[in-house]
Amino acid sequence: MPAQTTNKILMVSPDTFGYNSETAVSNTFQNKPVDDIEAVRKKAVAEFKEMVKVLNQNGIDVFHAGHDTEEDLPDAVFPNNWFSTHEGGKVILYPMLTPNRRLERDKDMLEAIVDSAGGKITELIDLSPYENEGLLLEGTGSLVLDRKNNAVFAIESDRTSEILFNRFCDMMNIPESRRVFFHAND
Numbered sequence: 001m002p003a004q005t006t007n008k009i010l011m012v013s014p015d016t017f018g019y020n021s022e023t024a025v026s027n028t029f030q031n032k033p034v035d036d037i038e039a040v041r042k043k044a045v046a047e048f049k050e051m052v053k054v055l056n057q058n059g060i061d062v063f064h065a066g067h068d069t070e071e072d073l074p075d076a077v078f079p080n081n082w083f084s085t086h087e088g089g090k091v092i093l094y095p096m097l098t099p100n101r102r103l104e105r106d107k108d109m110l111e112a113i114v115d116s117a118g119g120k121i122t123e124l125i126d127l128s129p130y131e132n133e134g135l136l137l138e139g140t141g142s143l144v145l146d147r148k149n150n151a152v153f154a155i156e157s158d159r160t161s162e163i164l165f166n167r168f169c170d171m172m173n174i175p176e177s178r179r180v181f182f183h184a185n186d
Contacts, residue, residue: 007059008117010079011052013066014044018074022098026158044077063113076104081141083110086172089122094139095131097159101138102131125171130164137164151178 018037024030033040052062065079075081082105084092091110096102105128114121127137137143142160144153152174154165162181169179 008061008063010113011048011062011064012077012079013064014041014048014077015066016073017041017044017077020074020100022100023075026097061117063117065109065113071103073100073104075101078141079104081138084139089120091121091124093124093126093128095128095136096138097136127164135161135164137161137168143168149178150174151180153180156181156183
């Protein structure tokens with residue numbers, strides 16, 4: 001059974017962090033800030049640097065990335081939505097709902113981070129073409145993975161397709177008895 005702990009993590013620098021008008025439409029937790037966005041961003045960068053320092057002091061290797069782009073990527077600090085890593089070097093890329101979230105996917109950056117962490121991508125599964133069919137599954141923003149018990153949980157939403165949920169479970173050899181896909185009201 002795989003362990004669920006690590007001493008290596010990836011963090012994305014909040015250089016372009018901010019309010020995302022594209023995702024706010026379907027994210028009730030996102031509110032338009034009243035503060036100056038640059039002040040919020042500066043505070044986020046300062047908190048990021050402090051967190052990296054504290055994690056390093058406590059034996060956690062932090063691999064940090066940014067995006068070398070002119071694009072505004074306010075949600076790039078959430079890379080878990082566009083990729084996940086799995087035992088044996090398997091990496092899955094996910095289809096995203098909004099166009100500006102899709103711009104975050106950066107295979108070269110991902111490969112560089114994995115290499116610098118001493119790992120190797122042995123299998124890359126790219127589910128992102130399903131975006132063209134309107135089928136979405138935003139990584140561990142959509143999925144709750146219980147690796148210890150080989151179970152997966154998800155709630156139907158604009159970002160989570162039941163069809164892709166089941167395809168993911170098939171690829172990961174999740175028994176039907178350990179797949180929990182449900183519907184809920186706000």
